[in-house]
Amino acid sequence: MAAEAPLRFAVIGAGMSGILAAIKLQEAGLDDFTIYEKAERLGGTWRENTYPGIGCDVPSHLYSYSFAPNPEWSHRFSPGDEIQAYFEGVASRYGVEGRIRYGEEVSRCVFERGRWRLETKSGLRDEADVVIAATGVLHHPNLPGIAGLDRFEGALFHSARWDHGVRLDGRRVGIIGTGSTAVQIVSALVDRVAGLSLFQRTAQWIMPQENPVYSDAEKSGFRQHPEQMRQLHGDLSKLFAQGFSNAVVDAGSPQMQMIEDACRANLESSVRDPVLREKLRPSYRAACKRLIISPDFYQAIQKPNAQLVIEGIDRVEGGGVRTRDGRLHELDVLVLATGFRVDRFVRPMHVVGQRGQQLDERWSKRPDAYLSISVPGFPNFFMLNGPNGPVGNFSLIEVAELQMAYILQLVEQLRSGRCRMLSPREESTTRFEADREEAARRTVWSTGCRSWYLDDRGIPAVWPWTFDRFREEMARPKLEAWTLEG
Ligand SMILES: Cc1cc2nc3c(=O)[nH]c(=O)nc-3n(C[C@H](O)[C@H](O)[C@H](O)COP(=O)(O)OP(=O)(O)OC[C@H]3O[C@@H](n4cnc5c(N)ncnc54)[C@H](O)[C@@H]3O)c2cc1C
Numbered sequence: 054m055a056a057e058a059p060l061r062f063a064v065i066g067a068g069m070s071g072i073l074a075a076i077k078l079q080e081a082g083l084d085d086f087t088i089y090e091k092a093e094r095l096g097g098t099w100r101e102n103t104y105p106g107i108g109c110d111v112p113s114h115l116y117s118y119s120f121a122p123n124p125e126w127s128h129r130f131s132p133g134d135e136i137q138a139y140f141e142g143v144a145s146r147y148g149v150e151g152r153i154r155y156g157e158e159v160s161r162c163v164f165e166r167g168r169w170r171l172e173t174k175s176g177l178r179d180e181a182d183v184v185i186a187a188t189g190v191l192h193h194p195n196l197p198g199i200a201g202l203d204r205f206e207g208a209l210f211h212s213a214r215w216d217h218g219v220r221l222d223g224r225r226v227g228i229i230g231t232g233s234t235a236v237q238i239v240s241a242l243v244d245r246v247a248g249l250s251l252f253q254r255t256a257q258w259i260m261p262q263e264n265p266v267y268s269d270a271e272k273s274g275f276r277q278h279p280e281q282m283r284q285l286h287g288d289l290s291k292l293f294a295q296g297f298s299n300a301v302v303d304a305g306s307p308q309m310q311m312i313e314d315a316c317r318a319n320l321e322s323s324v325r326d327p328v329l330r331e332k333l334r335p336s337y338r339a340a341c342k343r344l345i346i347s348p349d350f351y352q353a354i355q356k357p358n359a360q361l362v363i364e365g366i367d368r369v370e371g372g373g374v375r376t377r378d379g380r381l382h383e384l385d386v387l388v389l390a391t392g393f394r395v396d397r398f399v400r401p402m403h404v405v406g407q408r409g410q411q412l413d414e415r416w417s418k419r420p421d422a423y424l425s426i427s428v429p430g431f432p433n434f435f436m437l438n439g440p441n442g443p444v445g446n447f448s449l450i451e452v453a454e455l456q457m458a459y460i461l462q463l464v465e466q467l468r469s470g471r472c473r474m475l476s477p478r479e480e481s482t483t484r485f486e487a488d489r490e491e492a493a494r495r496t497v498w499s500t501g502c503r504s505w506y507l508d509d510r511g512i513p514a515v516w517p518w519t520f521d522r523f524r525e526e527m528a529r530p531k532l533e534a535w536t537l538e539g
Pocket residue numbers: 065066067068069070071089090091092095096097098099102107108109110111116157158159160187188189190191192234402437438447448449450
């Protein structure tokens with residue numbers, strides 16, 4: 054059977070993954086696509102998170118598309134606005150920026166008579182043979198259920214909705230949360246504010262990491278010899294795969310021990326006051342929660358105007374935060390650095406597959422997907438950075454690139470006319486999930502901490518094997534795991 058018309062694609066989301074999908078479709082000669090983006094600007098995470106101190110915590114020359122190295126990165130770990138500008142620059146240079154329909158949130162995606170029918174909130178309709186959902190992971194802010202939040206009389210916002218109209222200098226600022234975001238905010242704000250209170254529920258291990266600038270000579274070298282950046286990207290990728298990704302999936306490995314030793318030495322050598330040091334000492338293993346990388350958090354939290362509050366929040370009142378010991382911490386600004394609802398993925402989009410199957414129903418307990426890419430009964434619907442994929446302290450760009458290369462090989466089955474519909478077999482998905490869960494129990498994420506990696510049963514909802522295994526799995530689809538129809 055020959056394909057009658059060129060395949061039409063809908064890419065949902067214009068963050069790092071959606072831009073990547075569009076560039077790769079174009080490169081493969083699959084030119085009939087539209088990118089739907091609900092916001093008025095591309096960039097996803099890097100458009101939404103503009104808090105003071107934001108930066109990536111994997112090296113910038115690794116947190117770049119492999120095909121678009123950037124000689125202009127200012128630092129080893131560059132700030133958020135540079136990352137946003139990078140994605141905007143790449144989208145424009147590769148000619149995909151003009152393919153984005155901004156302000157269009159896809160609200161429904163229904164599979165009917167062999168095609169996906171999409172509808173946006175504004176009522177726009179489209180049809181596509183293939184959907185690539187690049188709707189993000191760390192996207193829906195998680196608002197804590199703390200009593201009295203609505204009663205606070207100062208300025209209150211989530212870290213991903215930073216209100217730049219609020220004056221911070223010389224004021225009393227409270228931060229709830231101790232993840233990577235909170236740590237970056239503390240370091241950036243401590244010298245600007247009158248008082249900084251960090252409300253800690255769980256102490257965090259901090260991996261020390263300097264963040265040097267790239268000199269003009271280094272940048273010029275990169276410009277003249279782009280192969281140096283490619284080399285650096287490759288070297289960093291290997292380093293992260295071997296040194297970190299492989300360590301976390303084997304809690305007893307020597308690499309894991311090295312990470313733990315580095316974190317412990319950082320705490321011992323950086324925090325002078327023994328009482329504060331114990332407050333900052335986690336009671337679980339390093340990297341059980343997402344490891345925090347910071348050159349200066351311990352220095353910041355020891356400044357005289359900084360205060361680490363571990364008493365637990367009882368409620369928020371008009372004037373500040375009341376802790377369980379009865380004390381009121383008076384504040385002008387309260388920041389919720391409380392992370393994201395990480396189990397949402399393509400939701401709240403309403404997705405209906407074959408035989409009226411609803412994704413909401415299938416995912417009512419928790420999301421699943423074969424290899425984190427696709428769900429049985431939802432043909433030609435592929436996700437980038439979907440459920441249970443690799444997350445951790447490495448580049449999600451690399452993850453998305455590998456996933457996209459895998460998806461394009463599946464699409465080739467459609468383009469060549471071998472079939473019209475592709476979805477993973479139910480048995481493959483069940484087996485994958487069972488193996489994944491079993492392996493996840495042996496990872497460092499299962500060693501006894503509360504973290505956003507854990508699902509409702511306490512099982513890490515992540516890729517639990519080495520990064521090399523992920524690479525191998527993504528290199529070539531095993532078609533026997535898929536149903537090819539039509
Ligand atoms: C503060 C912070 C720091 C991070 N640091 C790192 C790091 O150092 N290294 C790393 O690898 N990763 C990091 N991440 C993870 C980061 O999310 C990914 O690296 C990457 O940016 C994800 O890109 P994405 O395109 O998959 O998703 P997103 O960037 O979330 O983009 C999704 C896009 O889809 C749009 N969208 C969603 N639903 C719809 C819909 N129904 N219709 C239309 N549009 C829709 C959204 O508006 C958004 O623009 C960080 C995340 C955060 C929050």
